[in-house]
Amino acid sequence: MINFRLLKASDLWLWLAASGLVLFGFFAIFSSSFSLQMKFNGDPLLFVKRQFISFIVGGLGLIIFAYLDYKRLKKLAPYFYIVMLIFLGLVLFGGSKALGAQRWFQIGPFSFQPSEVSKIFLVIALAAFFSVRTRLKSIKDVGELLAMVGLPFLLIFKQPDLGTALVLGVILIGMLAVSGASPKLLILLTSPIISIMLRPFIYLWLIYLVIVALILFLTNASWLDWFLILGLNILVGIAMPIIWSMLKAYQKQRILAFLNPAADPFGAGYHTLQSKIAIGSGGFWGKGFLHGTQTQLQFIPEQHSDFIFSVIGEEFGFLGGVAVLGLFGLFVWRALTIASEVPDLFGAFLASGIAVMTAFHMAANIGMTVGLLPVVGMPLPFVSFGGSSLLMNMISLGILQSLSMRRQKLIF
Amino acid sequence: MNKNLQVLVISFIVIFVLLFLRLLHLQIADGAKFNRLALENAAKTVPESAPRGIIYDRQGKVLVENRPVFSVRILPYVLNKKSPAEQKRILDLLATLLGEKIELKVSAVEPILVKDDIVFDIAIKVEERGQELEGVIATSQPVRLFKYGNLAAHVLGYVGEIEANELSQLKDQGYRQGDIVGKDGVEKIYDQFLRGTNGGKRVEVDVYGTPLRILESIEPTPGADMQLTLDTQLQQVAESALGQQEGAVVVMQAKTGEILALASYPNYDPNLFISGFKHAQWAQMNGSRHPFINRALAIYPPGSIFKVVTLAAALEEGVASIDEVLDCHGYYKLHNRLAKCWLASGHGPISVLEGLVWSCDVVYYELGRRLGPDKLAKYARKFGLGSKTGLDLPQEKKGTVPDTAWKKSYLGQNWYDGDSINYGIGQGFIQVTPLQMACLYASLSSGKLVRPYIVKEIRDQNNQLIYQGTTEVVSELGIAPKTLLVIRQALREVIRRGTGVAANIPGIPVAGKTGTAENPGLAHAWFICYAPFDNPEIVIASFVAHGEHGDRASAYIARDILRWYEKERLAQPYPPEEPEAQYILHGSRKVPYGNFRRPVLPTTDNPAHL
Incomplete structure (x- = not known):
């Protein structure tokens, strides 16, 4: 039944890294939740148990995707993609609300968050796309690509879930980079986003514009590139306050909630400071385990998850x-x-897409807890409490192992 | 493909290095700082204020005590967890109980004060329905209760939250932000005794400030109790005698310096400071009436009550003898200028002592001129003028005793004879406080200047004496007993038949002096007396700003106090005085009327000035 020779070809380091992280997760989840769960539910292990069930479910996902030859994923990609869109659409109508967003399906005591799983399906879809069209050759290619990412992006935006929407964007840019897209295209795509982020700090934004201009100068950019890239950035900078002022109060509220889902009840920066x-x-x-005062006295919000x-x-x-x-x-x-x-x-895009996704999750999450990045709800892969996230990460691990096991031609 | 992956590898390395450095920075470089912050986070001190000491009067009557003030607070972290409907239900129920609309301010971590100083019954109701009112708490806190309201406000003072400038001065003595401290009166001077030691609990708290367990608990130690020398009834008599006239009354035990009553008007109700001041009340307080000034300790020109100093100086310095007779034509001529006596028709031939009895200005112009400023200043200082008496109350001023050097340095002018003659009658640059004058007149009998005091004793919670007010002789006057004797005789005559007859009441022989001090606006009215004249028990200084006539406005106040004192407090009743033949003081002899031209007695048309 179990193909041991195949298993032998799996990546040991990868197993080690993932199990280490999951183990850290169990300890930290217990430490941060046992007293509250004891108090309210009489079971200090409740969250650990629930995470363990998620771990089992994730394990099933892992086994399925590890044994599935990754090449078949390429054919399945369109179906995954459509299923993903359906789920994302359904959650908008039938999902449960929490923290002002609609992200969950409630299934008994468990909740399922399609946006989490959508990330890995998008990676598969993009890998399939790039493996056919390594280089973007036409406007049609770009349009297809944008539509492919744009659809789930919009659905997730509507929930709203900034973290996941950002991940989708980063996955796209990361995989574009791997595909060998021209640096100019990458700059054209990324620089306006950075402009949006920096525009509220007008001086930083101006400095940033100078840096962009400098890069364009050093890379001997053509006049068209100058016009497109710098023009787009300046346009974004000018349009932002105008669009903002045209918005209604509730719309602004919505965008602020989108930018900062863990809406801060104690004033700006409180969560970050406590963390x-x-x-x-x-x-x-x-x-020492169970001896952190900040943790045990609940000073940190969402401490078992984000x-x-x-x-x-x-x-x-x-x-x-x-x-x-x-x-x-x-x-x-290893990825x-x-x-x-x-x-x-296809396999290369798949593995690098997973690497980008995992690394970005980690960077954004840890960056947030150490006060380097703004608070954006995003789980720490394998570690954070949350079934959908764990399932998605374990599926990713399964795909990576599937790739690992099949990187050399197996001699039977 | 591999070349393209390098972009990712480099980005990832940068990310990992950044995060590693950040951890190094947070956990190793700044670890100690964050550790301290974490410790501060986890423990909060919940202060429990100590009740202040109780203040009694000399008979043991309670003047100031503490009452519990109940307030209702909302714990935002509890309420915020409720559904909007539930929140509304709780707030509506609370509003019904309090009987008023609730306007919540911005949400915060700290409990929000809904209403302060609610009545006991409502506080009990809120407590009883605690189950339905989750997130609402009723707390009680001791606050000061001044039982007699405005009575003796300037003696007792008031209390309030410590201010930034006070805190910076008192930090070393264990004062903290938010402490309640005395702001005036004995509450201020003896604050360190009255305040007690605040207790408190160090509690471990979670993020919402919910107490989890008590780490350490210190019971507050109530402040020490204080007994004043004040006589509440006498204080009431003094204040009602003063009425609504701007001024001050000091009643002091002549021999010991114990203050029996000290009134100043306009005054204020110290209780108003407890439950927050209304804006309009502040406006009134800060208006031109200056109710916070203790007028018994403020400076004014003395006018004729100063003449005893001039007389003592003249007799001691030998510039006049008690037998000397001067002639008063109603004015005094100095270098082609005329200075008027208050009695325009003049007192005629009049001795220096009789000049005191009738407050003849001409006599004292002349004595002032003969003495000159420096000798007058020397005696004024001997009598304690120009320096603080040392009463244990805030706000005391020391006044001004001018001399040649003073005028030179403050006004840059030479001293003129015109200044001297004014000085002789207590006008011009000299400034005194009502309290100083009370002490001065008290010293005429004993020849000693005593320090007045208002706090008799302070005892801690174990009834241990920790402070005792005692009679202190500040200085011997250094004036011949014979001089003091003739002055006292003259002062007795002032009341018997001179300008102070208003205070001549049966049952208690009084000696004293009237004064009307010229100043911008209506003249200030003074009256200082002591009684019984041969063995003084009390000294009364009464002062009515712009009271115009010392022989009336102020003398009537003293008369009311004396009447009450004679009835209620006088140690030994005095037999009614035998009617004595009318005589005039002529040195040590009493010369019957007729030998001198009889001074014109004051009439309503011609009120006795000075």
């Missing part, structure tokens, strides 16, 4: 934090190695 205090006070060795890294930082210290970084490093390194070793383009 920084938690991590900083962990010191080198950490305060802010789980602050629990690790506080209770396991610098050592624990670096260990988690190291495990992610290992994961991403890229697999990408470089698989014989076909």
